Amino acid sequence: xxxxxxxxxxxxxxxxxxxxxxxxxxxxxxxxxxxxxxxxxxxxxxxxxxxxxxxxxxxxxxxxxxxxxxxxxxxxxxxxxxxxxxxxxxxxxxxxxxxxxxxxxxxxxxxx
Amino acid sequence: xxxxxxxxxxxxxxxxxxxxxxxxxxxxxxxxxxxxxxxxxxxxxxxxxxxxxxxxxxxxxxxxxxxxxxxxxxxxxxxxxxxxxxxxxxxxxxxxxxxxxxxxxxxxxxxxx
Numbered sequence: 275x276x277x278x279x280x281x282x283x284x285x286x287x288x289x290x291x292x293x294x295x296x297x298x299x300x301x302x303x304x305x306x307x308x309x310x311x312x313x314x315x316x317x318x319x320x321x322x323x324x325x326x327x328x329x330x331x332x333x334x335x336x337x338x339x340x341x342x343x344x345x346x347x348x349x350x351x352x353x354x355x356x357x358x359x360x361x362x363x364x365x366x367x368x369x370x371x372x373x374x375x376x377x378x379x380x381x382x383x384x385x386x
Numbered sequence: 387x388x389x390x391x392x393x394x395x396x397x398x399x400x401x402x403x404x405x406x407x408x409x410x411x412x413x414x415x416x417x418x419x420x421x422x423x424x425x426x427x428x429x430x431x432x433x434x435x436x437x438x439x440x441x442x443x444x445x446x447x448x449x450x451x452x453x454x455x456x457x458x459x460x461x462x463x464x465x466x467x468x469x470x471x472x473x474x475x476x477x478x479x480x481x482x483x484x485x486x487x488x489x490x491x492x493x494x495x496x497x498x499x
Contacts, residue, residue, distance in 0.1 A: 278429075307487075309489075314491065315491060316392075316475060316489050316490055316491035316492045317430070317475060317489040317492075318489075319486065319487070319488070319489075322486065330486075332486070333488075364429050364430075366429070371479065374420070374432045374435075375420075375422075375430075375432065375487060376431075377429025377430050377431065378429055379427075379428060379429055380428075380429055
């Protein structure tokens with residue numbers, strides 16, 4: 275069973291704050307993804323990566339940076355957090371382009 | 387522009403009934419359609435998938451029907467159980483091998499015992 279671990283599980287910050295969400299997968303998957311989930315919008319892709327050092331822009335990238343430091347680790351950075359970024363964030367990994375996505379348990383971020 | 391649409395937004399059925407969840411898409415290059423199931427407090431997990439070369443895929447009580455000409459899919463859950471209560475996402479992948487999965491907004495299914 276693929277394992278994707280996200281941290282922290284919950285995070286509260288203030289407007290303008292600096293936040294880093296972490297994701298680690300232990301299945302040697304090439305692809306990793308960051309999604310946000312909001313009521314009425316479903317899952318929206320923020321950034322994704324094909325491998326270490328690679329970064330691809332998703333559908334809602336504004337206000338977010340991401341970095342893939344190793345094959346296992348993918349980080350999402352909010353350098354100037356805004357209330358509109360209050361959301362449930364999911365990391366996922368997959369072995370290939372059309373292969374199964376394995377999701378983490380999510381990080382709930384609140385920006386006050 | 388929403389490329390993958392799902393309906394209804396929410397659906398309530400009684401235990402034992404068949405639940406039908408609908409999905410449609412815009413992009414004709416989409417050729418792989420997974421459905422993900424999400425329980426509260428958890429991440430989504432793959433339930434069943436179909437490629438555009440097939441018109442039907444069955445896995446136990448779950449069946450996908452696919453109409454390529456109309457760009458429509460439906461997920462049928464027969465003999466619905468309370469444990470099937472979850473949010474169901476239809477998704478689509480383009481054949482361009484980008485790795486980018488586009489999700490619909492989801493259908494919330496409630497199965498009453």
